Amino acid sequence: MSKLSQDRMLAIDALRGITITAMILVNNPGSWQYVYPPLLHAEWHGWTPTDLIFPFFVFIVGLSMSLSVPKQLAKGQPNSAILKQGLIRCTKLILLGLFLAVFYYNTFDPNYNWWTDRIVEIRLPGVLQRIGIVFLLTLMLMLWLNNRGRIIAFGALMLGYWASMQWAVYYDAQGNAYSGLFDFGNSFAAWLDSVVFGSAHVYYPKATPFPFDPEGIFSTLPAVATCLSGVFAGQWLASNASLSRKTLMLALVGIAGYLAGEFLSFVVPINKALWTPSYVLMSSGLACLSLALCLFLIDMKGFRKWTAPFVVFGANSIAFFMFAGVLARILIMIPVGQTSFQGWLYASALQPVFGNYNGSLAFALLFLLVSYLVMFGMYKRGIIWKV
Template identity: 60%
Template sequence: MLNRYANGILQGLPANRLLAIDAFRGLTIVAMILVNNPGSWRYVYDPLLHAQWHGWTPTDLIFPFFVFIVGLSIKIAIDRQLEAGHARAPIIKHAFIRMAKLVALGWFLALFFYNFRDPSFSWVDERLLSMRIPGVLQRLGVVYFFTVLIVLHWRTTGRIVWALLLSFSYWAMLAFVPYSDAAGNQYQGLYDHGNNLASWLDQWVLGAAHVYDKKASPFVMDPEGILSTLPAIAGCLTGVLAGQFLMNDKIPLIKRILGLLSVGLVSVLLAEVWNGLLPINKALWTPSFVLLSSGFACLTLGLCLWLIDHKGIKAWTAPFVVFGANAIAFYMFAAIVARVLLMLSVGDTSLKGWLYNQVFQPLFGNYNGSLAFALCFLALSYVVMHWMYKRGWFWKV
């Protein structure tokens, strides 16, 4: 029955579609939704949390994986558009519109909340006037647009140079550009929480009310802030370069797989060595973190290719294809439902709190109950995404 179900999903894919990329995308968005929706943030296993500051956990790799996949997709899409005779100007216009849509969706999620249990809650004051300006979708949109510009105007060598230039110029700014706080204290070359050039710039440009961590000191900070977008574009370009290598049919498949695995392993090892000089830090998106996450992305993509295209083991990919085919719709659906669960009340608590405290925690305990809630959230989301998939409803921005 499971094979029949999987075949029903996979047989509908175009013959020239790279299933490994679809599976990789689906795995990544599933992991993102899983870690974003525990039953209780008080009870989450450590690998499902971000590192507190320096260092990394598996959860820290999820967003850069998505950025890497955007790079893969850009390479494939632009190649097809140019081969079809499309001019650069319409491609750039489409990329700009897509960026604007992603930014708008991110801002919608930032505003979509109302605390019905608090009679003194002011949506204007606590949401609109203090709206977080950066965010996950906002960063994806900006990174996508600038990566498209680079891919359209530079070939392989230029793309490599841009990736290196963005990474090392960001590091140089963090290390050597001085800055000062409101009291006039001078700082330079710090990578501390709330005390680094990226945080200083976010507070100066965006304002203390419009970032993720408003309590950081002496400067607020945002993990999707302005300056750290530069190395994020570099991470997207590593996806473009991996896509170039992956799409090179002149190289036998097994050599492409071994190439990705080798590059991935070397990158991870170099990042860990570099960590001694430049900390691996997801919130700052340090170049060492770009190298680490891109290395793991190459390893994951290479493993998917080995299982799917070399060994022919494909049935397991079916649910991830369903999720990945509607990744933005899945992300928006999950984010909206998560907020609704917090907004709806049962007694003096939220519906989410009631479900965890009355159903999941009594059945499975604190940590397993929190994880079970996230898994059930995923299962219900799959029902909706599968329903959309079977009807051919794909939401593209």
């Protein structure tokens, strides 16, 4: 735990807060049977607003790094010390992600075997695990390459990933050869997950012919490109250009990135689970555009009051994510009659009053309110949980 820094950028904290708020909102409906379509991921190809949340967060990681790493270097910290700190942070994020993976017990099944289900067959990839790895890889690129080298790395990650997905040949257990597929359970990325992790340790263990994970190994590479796009945006934000010019250029680049991603989708589909190059360009473009909008409203027009709840969440995003993850699991582990506490609250109190879909949304909003009260208490005390 540490005190909240006084030189944080409000626009970045606000955007981070909006992003993490949206993440918790879509992850915690009262019932997964009743969720409005924009609050669900696309079934496969394509995108919804929900599919923007994770890449926005990764973009903001890069944005923050572009501002913090130069300060560390300016203080005289050697690359080795900064890299060591980054490795420690990466390890902590991975361990926190694995903690969430094992923090569950099925209280409704008398034959439930926690050791087998949560330890022996633990899901190894995850959201925090990917953030940690992407952070470390991006940090290496920042320390070892100049800006031109990072731009080349950005292109190489995108082109290398696309070329491998398009032309690499891989085989199933029966010896059938595949290449160039971007299907559910049938792509080079899915094949690699199945080879390294096996079916027991991924999010989609029953996918055929290859079990895979949406936060899998190979698709982490273009996620690094997303993080680098945040680094580039942060470098521009830290430049000597005027605020109006910074905002305008971020908006123009954002529009161009979005259009490029949509155009590229005719060649390679936009797909979050595969983190395709078109998805990187589309989501990074919209992230730049969103950052420009925050700068325009907050710093140019002075509209700040609306940011208050988002800044509370954004300043303590990892604590918020962990608190929400633990609370959500506790609510479904507490039995109330034949259902969980979450199910009881939704079915007995919210659904009768608000209906199916609005009741499910009301549960998510209530969940956010409880989380806000906890995060607000930390914020008022100037406490930020660093990893």
